[in-house]
Amino acid sequence: EAEVAQSPRYKITEKSQAVAFWCDPISGHATLYWYRQILGQGPELLVQFQDESVVDDSQLPKDRFSAERLKGVDSTLKIQPAELGDSAMYLCASSSGLAGEVDTQYFGPGTRLTVL
Amino acid sequence: QQPVQSPQAVILREGEDAVINCSSSKALYSVHWYRQKHGEAPVFLMILLKGGEQKGHEKISASFNEKKQQSSLYLTASQLSYSGTYFCGTVSSASKIIFGSGTRLSIRP
Numbered sequence: 570e571a572e573v574a575q576s577p578r579y580k581i582t583e584k585s586q587a588v589a590f591w592c593d594p595i596s597g598h599a600t601l602y603w604y605r606q607i608l609g610q611g612p613e614l615l616v617q618f619q620d621e622s623v624v625d626d627s628q629l630p631k632d633r634f635s636a637e638r639l640k641g642v643d644s645t646l647k648i649q650p651a652e653l654g655d656s657a658m659y660l661c662a663s664s665s666g667l668a669g670e671v672d673t674q675y676f677g678p679g680t681r682l683t684v685l
Numbered sequence: 686q687q688p689v690q691s692p693q694a695v696i697l698r699e700g701e702d703a704v705i706n707c708s709s710s711k712a713l714y715s716v717h718w719y720r721q722k723h724g725e726a727p728v729f730l731m732i733l734l735k736g737g738e739q740k741g742h743e744k745i746s747a748s749f750n751e752k753k754q755q756s757s758l759y760l761t762a763s764q765l766s767y768s769g770t771y772f773c774g775t776v777s778s779a780s781k782i783i784f785g786s787g788t789r790l791s792i793r794p
Contacts, residue, residue, distance in 0.1 A: 609786070610787070611772050611784030611786050612772075614783075671776045671780055673717070674782065676726035677726055
């Protein structure tokens with residue numbers, strides 16, 4: 570069964586350092602999402618891609634976060650500099666939905682970030 | 686606007702039934718239900734589309750009342766494997782899923 574891949578699974582960093590997370594969606598899925606999940610809360614959308622284009626990044630703290638999906642396949646989320654409040658699970662999801670549709674989203678295992 | 690889930694937590698004995706509710710202040714196009722086990726990714730359960738349909742998946746079913754902007758998830762004859770946190774995600778005019786804060790379900794033998 571096809572799955573969304575993410576790496577690393579765990580990341581510990583010190584504040585002010587840069588971190589990067591990688592996601593490889595299910596093959597053929599045009600839509601890719603990055604979510605942040607704080608312990609005890611539901612996932613919160615950070616950025617949504619349709620192929621290589623950003624569809625929604627309204628909740629992305631753009632002063633320190635950036636995301637790209639250059640070839641419309643895998644994606645990287647970067648934080649620079651990391652702050653203590655960035656400690657969370659970062660989830661990637663993908664779906665086959667077309668632009669404007671909200672189809673079933675399949676989540677990867679996530680990256681647990683701890684900022685010290 | 687984040688949907689409101691209730692209850693926040695529930696403890697059951699194996700074999701008992703549970704209902705988890707999800708309500709929104711906005712008109713909804715669809716409701717998505719996921720289950721997440723500790724330290725793992727959310728796993729898709731079902732989507733309910735506008736039209737007030739009810740869906741089932743083994744002993745887990747759900748309903749969607751679009752007029753009341755509410756959805757309910759029904760777990761029948763709960764099994765130990767049903768333990769986890771259940772999230773509803775609502776889709777309104779913004780064309781993205783907004784997740785609730787979750788309902789933690791614990792099943793005891």
